[in-house]
Amino acid sequence: MSKNRLNVNRRDLFIAAASVAASGMLDVSVGAVSDYKDFRSDKKAKIVIVGGGYGGITAAKYVKKQNPETSVILIEKNPFFVSCPMSNHYLGDFYEFSNLCFPYNNLTVKYGVEVINDRVQDIDLDKKIVITPNFKISYDFLILSPGISYDVKEEEKPFFIANPPAFKPGGEHLYLKKLIDEFEGGDIVMTVPAYPYRCPPAPYERAAVLLNYIKKRNIKAKLYFIDANERPVINSEGFMNAYYDLYKGYAEYVTGTYVKGIDAEKKVVKTTNGDFKFDLANVIPPMKASRLIEKIGLLESGQRWVEVETFTFESKVKDVYVIGDSARSFLPKSGFGAHMQGKIVANNITEKLTGKKAKDELLMVLCYSMVSDEEAIMSETSFKIDKATGKIIPIHREDNVRRKSTVKRYNEWARGLWRDLFG
Numbered sequence: 001m002s003k004n005r006l007n008v009n010r011r012d013l014f015i016a017a018a019s020v021a022a023s024g025m026l027d028v029s030v031g032a033v034s035d036y037k038d039f040r041s042d043k044k045a046k047i048v049i050v051g052g053g054y055g056g057i058t059a060a061k062y063v064k065k066q067n068p069e070t071s072v073i074l075i076e077k078n079p080f081f082v083s084c085p086m087s088n089h090y091l092g093d094f095y096e097f098s099n100l101c102f103p104y105n106n107l108t109v110k111y112g113v114e115v116i117n118d119r120v121q122d123i124d125l126d127k128k129i130v131i132t133p134n135f136k137i138s139y140d141f142l143i144l145s146p147g148i149s150y151d152v153k154e155e156e157k158p159f160f161i162a163n164p165p166a167f168k169p170g171g172e173h174l175y176l177k178k179l180i181d182e183f184e185g186g187d188i189v190m191t192v193p194a195y196p197y198r199c200p201p202a203p204y205e206r207a208a209v210l211l212n213y214i215k216k217r218n219i220k221a222k223l224y225f226i227d228a229n230e231r232p233v234i235n236s237e238g239f240m241n242a243y244y245d246l247y248k249g250y251a252e253y254v255t256g257t258y259v260k261g262i263d264a265e266k267k268v269v270k271t272t273n274g275d276f277k278f279d280l281a282n283v284i285p286p287m288k289a290s291r292l293i294e295k296i297g298l299l300e301s302g303q304r305w306v307e308v309e310t311f312t313f314e315s316k317v318k319d320v321y322v323i324g325d326s327a328r329s330f331l332p333k334s335g336f337g338a339h340m341q342g343k344i345v346a347n348n349i350t351e352k353l354t355g356k357k358a359k360d361e362l363l364m365v366l367c368y369s370m371v372s373d374e375e376a377i378m379s380e381t382s383f384k385i386d387k388a389t390g391k392i393i394p395i396h397r398e399d400n401v402r403r404k405s406t407v408k409r410y411n412e413w414a415r416g417l418w419r420d421l422f423g
């Protein structure tokens with residue numbers, strides 16, 4: 001056994017199509033387009049937001065709230081919102097999928113944001129026009145929050161449709177849950193890409209809830225947990241302790257190991273540390289900014305994330321902002337971080353429109369992780385910022401003790417965030 005293939009039994013180091021369109025793997029064909037007349041087109045400024053996820057919804061709601069006289073249009077390809085936060089609860093079978101889903105109606109009814117259910121396929125940054133298969137929509141300010149794309153080869157895409165990573169909102173979680181429900185035993189292979197990727201603790205939380213799932217059901221199975229990183233990138237102690245204490249004998253944790261390829265027919269994941277046969281696979285591929293952003297030229301060649309101004313999230317193109325997981329930011333790629341960025345951009349646009357200086361947002365990120373269906377751990381990062389020098393000092397704190405009370409706080413945190421987005 002190579003030095004970094006570690007068995008959970010050892011004391012020294014242990015732990016260890018749904019909708020094809022929703023998976024974002026296939027292109028949408030181009031139809032005839034017409035100029036879009038928004039229902040407030042007589043108003044003075046038009047703000048278009050692409051992506052109705054954590055960043056986009058926040059930006060839409062707050063910019064409209066602060067500037068009721070403007071026209072705010074949110075374009076989202078999915079008919080309703082599905083939350084990635086709390087989705088591991090669903091995969092672990094202790095949360096209903098419906099709890100993750102929210103309609104966009106309240107954004108229109110309560111805040112006057114116009115929501116268009118369509119896929120943006122191109123943006124003309126010179127002419128300031130967003131193009132969907134059905135419309136051409138002009139803007140004064142553009143906020144892009146389209147999330148991530150999976151960085152996979154063309155020939156691997158059928159594998160990822162049949163075995164969804166479930167790291168994007170939409171139908172992927174439903175299909176992965178179906179595969180988990182149908183799993184009767186054998187080898188599970190789960191992989192973690194090198195950091196940075198969307199939501200640092202999410203793969204480690206998912207491994208824990210999967211282990212909890214097979215243990216509680218007495219399923220004869222072993223999880224091969226293959227991590228490109230040397231240890232859990234956050235709450236390392238809490239995850240390692242949980243894997244060892246709760247799931248000893250159920251998992252083998254293979255660290256510093258990258259996926260080289262997948263043989264879908266033979267059901268084998270090929271890695272830099274040998275081949276792993278699977279009966280159930282959850283390969284989480286490397287990620288990058290959304291393909292749309294790459295297409296419109298905002299992603300520098302060879303880069304994974306969009307360069308933005310540190311404190312305003314304005315891109316290299318004036319009045320075009322990139323927020324959420326597509327952007328390179330000091331805030332970790334999280335729903336909470338995207339939410340904060342949405343507020344910051346709303347403030348910035350308000351400042352441009354009114355000349356009034358907005359108050360600074362308190363910058364912090366909270367991350368909770370289930371380690372079973374009953375206990376959770378958490379981390380908290382706040383940021384000391386000196387805008388004059390550009391210096392950012394993160395202050396990071398972790399609670400790695402498994403607690404039922406942390407589960408309660410986790411639920412309250414999610415409900416509070418959703419209330420802010422949809423309430």
Ligand SMILES: Cc1cc2nc3c(=O)[nH]c(=O)nc-3n(C[C@H](O)[C@H](O)[C@H](O)COP(=O)(O)OP(=O)(O)OC[C@H]3O[C@@H](n4cnc5c(N)ncnc54)[C@H](O)[C@@H]3O)c2cc1C
Binds near residue numbers: 053055078120145147
């Ligand atoms: C399993 C898991 C657990 C997580 N847990 C947590 C957690 O506990 N706490 C936390 O803070 N974060 C968590 N996250 C991270 C969080 O989900 C993301 O960081 C957050 O969603 C980023 O927001 P965003 O706006 O950048 O992208 P998203 O929320 O993904 O929104 C992007 C939206 O853009 C839409 N879109 C994309 N392209 C187009 C297009 N061309 N046209 C129209 N619409 C488009 C998509 O459909 C999507 O709705 C978790 C993530 C995962 C995968």
